[in-house]
Amino acid sequence: MLKVKRQMTENWMNEYKALVEGEIDRLVPKLNDCGYTTVNDAARYSLTLGGKRIRPIIMLECCRLFSGDIEDALSFSVALEMIHTYSLIHDDLPCMDNDDMRRGKPSCHIKFGEDTALLAGDTLLTEAFNIAANSSVDDKRKIKAIAILAKRAGLHGMIGGQVLDLSFEKTNPNIEQLKEMCRLKTGCLISAAAEIGAVIAGATENQVALISEYAFNLGLAFQIIDDILDVTSTAEVLGKPINSDAENDKATFVTLLGLDNAKALASDLTMHALDILNSLNKDTKRLCSLTNMLLQRNY
Numbered sequence: 001m002l003k004v005k006r007q008m009t010e011n012w013m014n015e016y017k018a019l020v021e022g023e024i025d026r027l028v029p030k031l032n033d034c035g036y037t038t039v040n041d042a043a044r045y046s047l048t049l050g051g052k053r054i055r056p057i058i059m060l061e062c063c064r065l066f067s068g069d070i071e072d073a074l075s076f077s078v079a080l081e082m083i084h085t086y087s088l089i090h091d092d093l094p095c096m097d098n099d100d101m102r103r104g105k106p107s108c109h110i111k112f113g114e115d116t117a118l119l120a121g122d123t124l125l126t127e128a129f130n131i132a133a134n135s136s137v138d139d140k141r142k143i144k145a146i147a148i149l150a151k152r153a154g155l156h157g158m159i160g161g162q163v164l165d166l167s168f169e170k171t172n173p174n175i176e177q178l179k180e181m182c183r184l185k186t187g188c189l190i191s192a193a194a195e196i197g198a199v200i201a202g203a204t205e206n207q208v209a210l211i212s213e214y215a216f217n218l219g220l221a222f223q224i225i226d227d228i229l230d231v232t233s234t235a236e237v238l239g240k241p242i243n244s245d246a247e248n249d250k251a252t253f254v255t256l257l258g259l260d261n262a263k264a265l266a267s268d269l270t271m272h273a274l275d276i277l278n279s280l281n282k283d284t285k286r287l288c289s290l291t292n293m294l295l296q297r298n299y
């Protein structure tokens with residue numbers, strides 16, 4: 001089994017991570033002796049496998065940025081992490097990317113079987129909306145936040161991105177098509193994190209639009225770094241096999257642009273994201289630091 005070496009992040013990120021993980025245990029508890037204990041175990045297995053929790057961290061910080069109480073955004077941050085985890089479980093299935101390892105451990109279907117993994121993903125997606133609907137957020141903001149969650153995870157969001165990604169196995173995308181696919185597949189959930197945090201805090205429409213634009217730039221840079229790490233990192237550090245894109249004959253930012261240009265594009269997008277943060281005239285120190293950290297991440 002791959003042994004994952006992971007760096008520590010900043011204190012405030014670790015504090016948010018601990019809060020989110022406590023909330024996961026509260027909202028998605030272990031179940032004993034009922035007909036669907038195994039599916040719940042499989043969902044919890046993937047949900048607690050050691051993800052970076054980037055999306056919940058962004059949501060909580062965007063809530064704080066616009067003077068909200070992060071406790072109000074906690075349930076939604078768990079809901080979003082559940083949707084992210086469902087997408088990883090389904091993406092690893094043999095009918096999709098067929099990956100045996102995730103976060104340094106056997107993928108959900110390797111550990112529990114394909115049928116249980118499929119249902120664990122379905123459970124996470126469905127229960128995420130249950131948790132969001134039952135959160136204590138003010139009703140008007142809650143409905144807005146649920147609509148964002150559905151839109152960003154749905155056909156015109158992450159799922160649409162996955163559909164485009166699969167279609168690229170038959171066609172050779174150009175750089176603009178690749179950007180659009182990643183904007184949907186990766187950017188939409190990162191933007192959902194920022195937008196929902198802002199909406200729960202009561203930010204204005206203009207502020208929500210700006211923070212969304214920031215997050216889409218960050219999301220694209222994040223995906224480019226993911227492509228770069230696939231060819232420059234090690235399986236030990238990444239927690240999954242390297243060179244998987246080349247083995248699957250996938251077009252990536254590295255195959256289309258080359259390593260140096262891909263790094264330059266990630267850097268430009270990060271600078272643009274930082275400019276947007278600065279234009280908000282708020283205390284964006286933490287988000288700036290997270291944005292820079294994601295550019296320099298090694299897993």
Ligand code: GRG
Nearest residue numbers: 051052053054087088090091103159162186226
């Ligand atoms: C199957 C509906 C469906 C969608 C799949 C998100 C996705 C679409 C597939 C996952 C594979 C992938 C490379 C997605 C791009 C986004 C990305 C880099 C995900 C990994 O996110 P991290 O690094 O993961 O935040 P951790 O493990 O830290 O949570």
